[in-house]
Structure formats: C-alpha cells, structure tokens
Amino acid sequence: MNAPATPLCVPLTTLRSGCCATVQHRSMSAEDCELLGAMGLTDRCRLRICRVGEPCIIQVAATRLGLSRVMAGKIMVQPDPRTPDPRTPDPRMPDGAAT
C-alpha cells in the first residue's frame, strides 16, 4: 500500500500563471508579513497567480497584488491539486522526475 503523498510546499515563484495555491507560510520580516497580511495575503488564504516573473501578480479574493520577485519567492504555497503544477513529480516517468 502506498503511503499518502505529503503535501507539496513550494515558493510562489515556481508556479505558472493561472495556477491556484494556498499560502502555507511567509518567510519574510515581521513588518512585511504584517503588511501583506493586512493587504489580504494571510496564511491559508487561497490565491491565483496572474503573472510570474518581475513583478509577480497574484489575486487574493478581490485584491490584486503586485510583488517583486524577491518578495514572491519568500511566500511558500501549496499548489491547488486541480491545477497542473510543473514541479509535481510525474508518476509516469520511471524516476518520478518532474514534468
């Protein structure tokens, strides 16, 4: 029997445009964390990635945020399993490599 897969937690910058994800934690200064939280980006909130790169544009509920790539890289997210994520290992590949 296969062990249940552990949830994937990756930096926001590794996902593609159009992906949805859930914020797990934010590895940044308390001040930035507080500001982002006040702007709507809290832990466990769901977001949609509108644009990757510089800037990274995300949508959280009705709030659209532009973040520098540096800032976006500090946000750890769990990709929505319903949207394709390029970092998820492909079980069809013999070594389970990512697609």
Place this chain on the structure above:
Amino acid sequence: MSTLSPQRTVATTNAAQPARQPASRTRIALLGNPNTGKTTLFNRICGVRSKTANFPGSTVEARIGACNHAGAGYEFIDLPGLYGLNLDRPESTFCKDFLAGSIERVSRPDAVLIVADATNLPRNLIFVSQALQQGLPAVVALNMIDLAQKGGLTIDVQRLGEHLGVPVVPICARSGEGVDALLARLDGAAHSESNLPDPTLAQGASDWANEVVARSVGGNQAVGAAGDTLTDRLDMAFTHPVVGLLFFVAIMTGLFWTIFALATVPMDLIELLFARLGDLAGAMLPAGAVHDLIVDGVIAGIAGVVVFLPQICILFFLLSILEDTGYLARAAFVTDRVLRRFGLPGQAFVPLLSAHACAIPAIMSARLIPDPRDRLATVLVAPFLSCSARVPVYVLIIGMLFGGNALYAGLAFTGCYVLGALAALASALLFRRTILRGPSRPMILELPTYKMPSLRTALLTTWDRSVVFLRNAGTVIVAICIVLWWLGEYPHVSPPAEVAQMRAQAAQVADADADAAAALMVRADIAEARHATANSFIGRIGRTAEPVFEPIGYDWQLSIGVLSSLLAREVFVSTMSVMLAGTEDDPAESDTVRERIVHATRTDGAPLFTTPVAASLLVFYVLAMQCLPTLAVTRRETGSWRWAMLQFGYMTGLAYVTGLGVYHGLLWMGVA
C-alpha cells in the same frame, strides 16, 4: 498605486481628553483602506470647500472639508488610506494617535466614518474592526455597491450592521448614490458593542471577517476571484519588460508633451498679465521706494510664483487621471527594474520625469513614494534633471560654443540633459549607500482595478495641489524674490561721470548727427546700467565672491550672473544682457545683444567668454542648485531646512568641482 501621504510623525504621549467641539461642526474622521473610494467620497461630500493641512510637528497631510446637512454642520478629516491601524508604520501610528486624541494641539474627532469596499469585504472588515476598536462612534459606508451588485453579490446591510454594531450605509461615491442617506445617518453614529476580534491575533481577525461575510453576503464570494481575462491581459502588457516599457515611454511622452504644449500659452498670459499689472501699479504710484518695492519686488515676486501654476495644474491633473485609471501602479513595476539599480523605487519615475519641466511640482509629486528614504532620495536628486528654466542658459552658452554648427550644438544640448540624468542617478546611489543607507523595500503594491478616471476627482486634486503650492511654497518664494530684488536694486548710486559726459555730448551733436547722438545715448545707458548693477548689494556680493569663482574662470561679472540666478536660473540671461549689453532684451531675439555678450570683456580687456569659461559655465548650470524656490519646496516636503541645505551644498559643490575640472582640463589641452 498607494495613496498614502508622506509619513514623518510626531505623536506625543499627552493624554489629551477627547473633546466635543462646542461649535456647531461635528468633526468626522474619514478612514479606510487605500483604493476604497474614500477620497472620492470626501470630494463628493465637501467639493471645493476643503483644504489640505499639515498636522503639527509632522508632514502627514490630511484634507479637511466642511459640509452642512439638514441644519447640522460637519467637518470631515480625510486621513491617509491605511491597510491597518496596528501596523508598525508611521501613518498607522499617526492615525491611531489622532483617533485617540493624543496628537498635541489637535482634538480628538467626534466620530469616524469608515469607508469599506463592498467588492472586497473580507479584507475591509478586518480594518473596520480595528477602527471600531478605537472607541469612537462610527458609521460604515459600504462603497462601490454598484460594482458589488454587478458582480452578483447580495449584501444584507441590516444584518451586517447588526454584526458590526454600527450603522452601515451602501453608497456609490462616484455617482453620489446613497451619500445623502449616509449624511443623514451620521447623527446615528454609535459605539460598537459587538464582539470584535482580538486585534493582536491576525488569524482571528481574518476568521471573524470571513464569518461575518458568510452570514451577511450572498452570491459570488468575491468579485474578480475568477480569472479576469481583460485585466490579466492588460497587466501582462503593461508590466512586460519590453512592451510595458514601450507603453510607458509612449504615455510619458504624451504626458510631458501635453504639459509643454498646454502650459506655454497660460504661462505667457500670466507673464503678460503681471507685466500689465506692474505697468498699472507703476503708473498709479509715485516714484520712490514704495513704487519700486510694489512693482519690481512684490508684483514681480508674485508673478514668479503664479507662473509655475499652469505646469503644476496640468501635471497633477494628468497624474490624477493616470492614477485613477490604475495604470500608474503597473508602470511603477516597469520603471522599478531600472531605478532599483540606483537605489530609487519605481514610483520615482514620475518626479524624475516631471523635473524636466520644473523641479517644484516634481518634488511635490514625490509624495507618491511610500518609503521615506526612497522619497527623500528622490527629492534630493530631482533638481539635477535639466528643467525648462535652464534652457535659455543652455541656448546662450551653447550658441557661444557651437554657434555655427547645428550638429555639435544639438549634441551639446543632449549632453546637458544626459549629464543631469546621470548625476541624478549616481547621486541617488551615493545617498542610498551613505546618508540614506538602508535596505530598499521590495515592491509590494496593490494593483487597483482598471476603471474610467473621474474628471471631478482630477479637477479637485488639481485645485487642492494648486492651493497648497500657492499658500505654502508661494509665500516663501515671494519673500525670496523680494529679498533678491532688493539686493539687486539697492543701494541706488549716482551714474559715473562718463555717463553724464556722454549724454552731454549726445545733446551737443543731436542736431548735426542724430545717429551719432543715438549711439552715444545707448553707450551711456549701458554704462549706467552696468554701474548700477555692479554697485548694488548683489553686485558687491559678486565682487566679494569673485575669488571663489575665479578658479573656474569667472570674473566679477559672471559671479554676479551666477548669484542672481539664485532667484531663477533664466535670470542669468537677463542679468548678462543688462551687465554686458545694457539692455533687458533677450539675446536670443537680438543679434546685437548676443554679439555684445559674446564679445564682452573683462576689466583687463581680455575676452570674457573663452571656450573653457563657456564650457565650465555650461556644466556649472547643468549641475548647480540655483533655484531658491525649489529649495523652499524641498524644505516644505522634507520638513527640515537641513535637507534643503544639503541639497544646495551638494549640488553646488558638485557643480563647482566639475566646472573646475572642465575649465582647467580644457586649458591643459591648449583650448583657448
């Protein structure tokens, strides 16, 4: 783009007692997240019956407006847009102190009007809960109700009010729908007695807000949560490294072309109007000190302020339009890629570009920059960009250097602009690594919804900025103009003996040779004007300062020209015209005047404008801080003369050293 005002706050710990104003006006503080339409609501309620005021001891601005409704008078204080009252940021601290009544000499408001975005309730309710916990009676205005309904949201306003414990009124500030009902509910502002979340627990507040929304809102849970294709595409285009930059260049080119194209006529009209006013006053007043003070000091001084108004009005009108569309926030990311390498934020592009028209509105527009270090760096370097006042000086000097070669003259002109821009960027980098050291904040910006701009908002913003400029900067500028006029006008001295001799000689030959008599009179006028200028206070200062400027090739005449430019750079041209040609005519318009200036000589008979001297002077004018009105605005925007003096000293020092290098470098190369 953030609508936050600059933040340097002084919040005292005096336990000021909340005091209800005995007068008829009830003081209402307007609070809300940025981009909730708070200012639109303020404009809708107060219109032009408002003013911008600084709180004592800080550079935080708030607009204060008045309104009468149903026999009751209200005073609204539009506080800066905030993401949270408990954030460790100066504007949050300030607003919290203001609501607590602990700002010195400022009484506590009587109530708060909290503006929330109906399309983004979960986030806005967190802020609402923080505002309600400040202990003031409150009313919540649920703005953009039209957009919420269009997006399929149904909000049970009654139930929402019960959860919050205060009246909630749905409005659309843009159209004015619901605003009358809102004003009618202000008397019913109440202290919330609901179970509000613990402000120290961020997750708790978020869970509480979501629960309230779940109980009060039906339909789609969030407008725009699903993929908004058009917005996504526009964002992709406007933030693309190549396409975005092209859009940006096109839009900014259009903006500044519009400023130049539209400002010229009103500026000329203003100058003409004040010239006529001066003539009228001159005709009415008897000759004497009062006449000279009014005509040449006060009227000329006021003209020197008002002439900036067209550029300021057009710039802030267009910026307001651009900001309202939502484009400016996207453009900030495009320019951030370039400017960040020099320690400046993306938002600095507006001040730096507009500085090519005039540094004064450019420095004022630096308020768009939220980080205080970034804003200060931008304010300090903005005057390096070649403004329109430098153009007459460039034309005069480049004409001397390359008069016969249009190509070289064009390259020299371009070189002046490039030198100014490079000096600005290099200086910004230096400041951010020394006196303004600190990590640059990574860009975090809320990208507002794209929408049609509001003409009403743009007009009111323009009016507000113009009044602020006239009232604050204008008074200082007029005072400076009067002082500089006085220094250039006094003391009155008798003309030298040779002048009387020339006039007597002209009278003798007038009948026999009218042309010769006219030429003698012109020479007499030139000699008298030069004598008057040389012996005025500023002339004496110029003579005293000559040893300072001598190493870079300037004699006492050029020293006077440089010092008189402190009033305005273009004054150099008229000063040189008077000093060297004996007339106030524009040398660009008169070959005779230009020829006289080009062939002017020093006291020992040597040519005044050699190539090294002209080149040194050109570089000096590119880099030096020679505009006292700009310094006055720097002082106002930074809240301290210290920064204004640093700006003056640094720029002038850099200009001197560079001029010195150019002058001696050319001499060393054997250029005469």
